[in-house]
Amino acid sequence: MIYLELFISFFTIGAFSFGGGYAMIPLIERELVRNQAWLTAQQFIDILAIAEITPGPVAINAATFAGYKVGGLIGGMFATLGIVVPSLLAVMTVAYLFLRFQGAPLIRSALTAIRPVVVVLIFMAAVTVGRQTILDFKSAGIAVLVLILMLRTKLNPILLLIGAGIAGVIIF
Amino acid sequence: MPAPRNPTLSTLFWSFFKVGAFTFGGGLAMLPVMQREIVDRQGWQSEQEFVDVLAIAQSSPGAIAINTAIFTGYKLLGGPGVAVAIAGVVLPSFLIITVLAATLTAAEPPPLLTEFFLGIRPAVVALILAAAIGIGKKVLVDRFNIILAAVALGVSLVSNAHPGILIVSAAIFGYLHQQLLSRGGARP
Numbered sequence: 001m002i003y004l005e006l007f008i009s010f011f012t013i014g015a016f017s018f019g020g021g022y023a024m025i026p027l028i029e030r031e032l033v034r035n036q037a038w039l040t041a042q043q044f045i046d047i048l049a050i051a052e053i054t055p056g057p058v059a060i061n062a063a064t065f066a067g068y069k070v071g072g073l074i075g076g077m078f079a080t081l082g083i084v085v086p087s088l089l090a091v092m093t094v095a096y097l098f099l100r101f102q103g104a105p106l107i108r109s110a111l112t113a114i115r116p117v118v119v120v121l122i123f124m125a126a127v128t129v130g131r132q133t134i135l136d137f138k139s140a141g142i143a144v145l146v147l148i149l150m151l152r153t154k155l156n157p158i159l160l161l162i163g164a165g166i167a168g169v170i171i172f
Numbered sequence: 173m174p175a176p177r178n179p180t181l182s183t184l185f186w187s188f189f190k191v192g193a194f195t196f197g198g199g200l201a202m203l204p205v206m207q208r209e210i211v212d213r214q215g216w217q218s219e220q221e222f223v224d225v226l227a228i229a230q231s232s233p234g235a236i237a238i239n240t241a242i243f244t245g246y247k248l249l250g251g252p253g254v255a256v257a258i259a260g261v262v263l264p265s266f267l268i269i270t271v272l273a274a275t276l277t278a279a280e281p282p283p284l285l286t287e288f289f290l291g292i293r294p295a296v297v298a299l300i301l302a303a304a305i306g307i308g309k310k311v312l313v314d315r316f317n318i319i320l321a322a323v324a325l326g327v328s329l330v331s332n333a334h335p336g337i338l339i340v341s342a343a344i345f346g347y348l349h350q351q352l353l354s355r356g357g358a359r360p
């Protein structure tokens with residue numbers, strides 16, 4: 001049954017990808033294009049392009065699109081569910097343990113050391129995305145302006161994103 | 173920072189719906205929108221707690237936005253909170269992609285949309301950087317933390333070390349450091 005197969009495929013992808021959406025892309029490609037042959041390589045590239053220009057987590061976008069192409073609306077639902085369930089099991093387990101033991105000295109000292117590393121990981125995400133997106137003076141200008149507005153004002157980031165998009169239409 | 177207060181199921185849903193609808197580029201790009209919504213606007217979590225959630229979201233399998241939604245929903249409102257937060261973060265993608273998959277025949281997006289996204293992408297970089305600076309100011313306050321961050325930065329720049337590995341190593345290091353301190357303090 002195609003719905004069950006979709007669920008299992010995306011469950012596997014969800015369970016074995018650490019590090020968020022972009023880390024999932026090679027797994028999704030192997031499973032959908034090579035193992036299952038549900039999509040052609042060209043369709044897969046189209047999905048990535050669509051996932052990039054639409055909002056939302058890349059993994060959900062890819063799952064919904066592939067699921068729809070393979071099994072219609074219900075296929076899309078099962079694929080999306082497949083990608084969410086492993087997260088649900090893993091994070092709920094960690095959340096339960098964390099909230100139960102967060103006062104323990106062991107956890108306290110571990111958390112204190114984790115926080116600076118998380119700051120670095122966020123910074124590195126900016127570096128990685130920046131290398132692919134800041135390619136000329138125009139894009140650098142948008143980035144600098146948005147950074148200043150973000151640090152100096154209380155403007156909503158959603159408004160800044162929309163403003164940057166409109167600026168993009170004007171200058172590019 | 174507003175005092176912590178508990179959300180209702182519907183405010184939790186709409187907060188994550190916004191996160192899902194305005195996250196471009198996946199992963200940590202959604203972080204500034206989430207931080208503004210959860211920490212600044214609603215006051216559901218402190219900046220420190222938000223960082224803890226991120227650490228857990230990054231070291232668990234799956235998409236970071238989904239993991240953050242699950243943890244935050246669970247912490248604030250238990251099981252129903254989880255259901256509502258997941259629905260909120262997933263629905264915008266699901267609806268948009270389903271419509272696109274059903275209607276799109278050519279993969280080529282209209283030029284206006286392409287230009288719009290050319291403008292949005294550098295802004296996303298700036299938003300992530302602003303989040304790193306904002307959280308960094310709160311976290312990098314003593315020598316131990318600054319040294320840890322410097323080491324993590326060095327390792328990230330020269331190797332492809334996975335975030336989960338960095339986080340777990342830091343946790344072990346923090347524990348050993350604490351043990352060493354308490355032993356040092358017990359000495360006469």
